[in-house]
Amino acid sequence: MSLSSRARVAALLEYSPLTSEAVITDVRHLLSHGEEALAFDTMCSWIYEDALPITRQYHASLVAMADEMDTPRSVQRLDELLID
Numbered sequence: 001m002s003l004s005s006r007a008r009v010a011a012l013l014e015y016s017p018l019t020s021e022a023v024i025t026d027v028r029h030l031l032s033h034g035e036e037a038l039a040f041d042t043m044c045s046w047i048y049e050d051a052l053p054i055t056r057q058y059h060a061s062l063v064a065m066a067d068e069m070d071t072p073r074s075v076q077r078l079d080e081l082l083i084d
Helices: 005-014 021-032 035-047 057-071
Strands: none
Touching: 005 021, 005 035, 005 057, 021 035, 035 057
16 A cells, blocks of 8 residues: 555655754645645755755655655755765
């Protein structure tokens, strides 16, 4: 059974390194209005802007979601934030 894009983005948000409640609230707000691609892009943008470290596994999940949503620019340069 495949999870919806909304549920998958919500799960990625749950495990994201984001700590800003304002950003998290914005992403959840976008999801609640059916704006999954914008919510995903917003989340990825803030991860990059705040230079938050991400694991290879989390990065792979982001890339897979970007591929599924056809939003490859969302994850562009996130590989710079990889930690071991």
